[in-house]
Amino acid sequence: MKYVIVIPDGCADEPIEALGGKTPLQAAALPAMDRVAASGASALSNNTPAHFPAGSEVANLCLFGYDPDQYFTGRAPLEAAASGITLGKHDFAVRCNLVTIEDQIMVDFTADHISTEESRQLLAAAGEALLGSEGGRFEFVPGVSYRNLLIYRGDENTPPPFSSETRSTAPHDLTDLSVTDDFPRGPGSDLLVRLMNGSADVFADHPVNQARRAAGKRPATHVWLWGLGGAPSMPTFEERFGVRGTMITAVDLLRGIAALAGWPRIEVEGATGYLDTDYAAKGAAAIQALQQYDLVCVHIEAPDEASHEGRHDAKIEALEQIDRHIVGPLAEALAGYGDHRILVTPDHPTFCSTKKHTHGMVPLVMAGTGIESDSQTTYDEIAAAASGRRFDHGWDLMDAFICR
Missing domain, CATH: 3.40.720.10 (Alkaline Phosphatase, subunit A)
Known part of the structure; x- marks a missing residue:
């Protein structure tokens, strides 16, 4: 058959x-x-x-x-598997979109379908600026275009700051809507929000966004973190x-x-x-x-x-x-x-x-x-x-x- x-x-x-x-x-x-x-x-x-x-x-x-x-633990762990990333029992994966937010409105959840290479450059800058103080446990992992990941590595002595109670909102469900009330919430959400807000400062005058604006394209203004979860087993x-x-x-x-x-x-x-x-x-x-x-x-x-x-x-x-x-x-x-x-x-x-x-x-x-x-x-x-x-x-x- x-x-x-x-x-x-x-x-x-x-x-x-x-x-x-x-x-x-x-x-x-x-x-x-x-x-x-x-x-x-x-x-x-x-x-x-x-x-x-x-x-x-x-x-x-x-x-x-x-x-x-x-069998479902979150969206990001499924995408981590696509990249050959193995998650341990104390690890978490977080989906990381590059998005365009203007006046607190989700204008474009794809950042105008930003290229993979542009995403790599922006995430490298965000990682250098924002993750150094997190003890080496976080890493931005570039994917394809606007679709990327943030990986957290924990251990028995350092459990993840997140849990199944951590809530987030998919950016494609916020198109043309205010994001004010849809930032992550629950365990570890303060960390995620800090990274999201910090990315706006990193991206604001980055050469990638300068070139995109000059070409009439929307800039990537933020990382949007969502869909997090631990290792699935099926x-x-x-x-x-x-x-x-x-x-x-x-x-x-x-x-x-x-x-x-x-x-x-x-x-x-x-x-x-x-x-x-x-x-x-x-x-x-x-x-x-x-x-x-x-x-x-x-x-x-x-x-x-x-x-x-x-x-x-x-x-x-x-x-x-x-x-x-x-x-x-x-x-x-x-x-x-x-x-x-x-x-x-x-x-x-x-x-x-x-x-x-x-x-x-x-x-x-x-x-x-x-x-x-x-x-x-x-x-x-x-x-x-x-x-x-x-x-x-x-x-x-x-x-x-x-x-x-």
Whole structure:
């Protein structure tokens, strides 16, 4: 049996007046996804339990069959795993965005999609200026673009200043909103706030920001610290389901979940984690990977990025590219392997109107060997709801998708 999972991140949405009351999934031309729906079964799945943030970290753990109450410790530890960083039992990882805040408003949670090299230079300056007094226990670890980490190393004699009670807010949930009441709070929050505020002084006249302003780009005004947690521990996907998988993604969070699930990663040239990603290259890489692995997962961040920018037109374009270059070719390739199954599903909803992730059901469709067709012929939120099938606990979906 061959399996394919396609994740158009954040593609679930609400009806949009400018689209005639349709959602982006309904408005987009998605012939390949609709063929999967017509030949398979639609459903709704809840990957964002109400007592967790409505973020990709929890949603994707659920999607892959892991109950977050049992396995989730925080977003940053998942991203640390993507970088090959091993956390000890006294260590913590903290997600570190480079952001643009003006007059206490989160203007841009990506700092205008700052480059990786620019981020490295800014974090090096922040580390030198701010971390020297912390006993060598903290380190900024550059990632990709605005997505970076802060690592804390503790020991038996120096427990971490943070705990599961430390609260933080994802910057992408604050777009165009005041940040005044959303700084970290709880154990260790004074330290995090001090670093965040201190970064503003370090970055203000840094040559990187001077050059960005001169080029008409937004500066990175602060580090925003959030998503912290200790070391996670979870069984591999093969231990859970008896299937060898691999991951294709441009996002460290998904790379980290893949690493913890025991999946190797396939890095695709031109995959950016943004709207300009090379969809065709990701589709071609997935088709090639089917020769080696039982399961190939392709994650595409573009629909989520479009939602965060409030651009329903860009979201529709991303969905149509995914349909044309990923779902269509993969569905055709799968047919040559005999027994096979394909699943198309986002992790969580992201509304263009609010520019943020939200709790709620997402539509999915799965088809292939042993999956009975229902009466739905399109892939969208309305058709999935009409199917009457629901996974109230998203982590139960994999038990239905994987044959055992």
